Amino acid sequence: MPKYYLDDEEKELIESIEKGEWQSVKKVKQEIKKHQTSAANTLRKDKRVNIRISSQDLEQLQARAVEEGIPYQTLMASVLHKFISGRLVERPR
Secondary structure (H helix, E strand, O other): OOOOOOOHHHHHHHHHHHOOOOOOOOOHHHHHHHHHHHHHHHHOOOOOOOOOOOHHHHHHHHHHHHHHOOOHHHHHHHHHHHHHOOOOOOOOO
């Protein structure tokens, strides 16, 4: 039997499931469709914007995007989306 190494988040999920904290969703297909539609509408990029930022900020943004494994334009759009939706959380420096 293979051994699996779980990170902390995976361990928390398993514990939560074993405690019975999860509930089945009624009308699963409708819920999936609703969330797929929401995600598609959120991720649709239908407008173009040009901004001017300092070269130092751009370099730091590109470095952070490399760390995250995503294009820097995607990171910028994500940060802006989180900010306007009130979900951007600052971390202490």
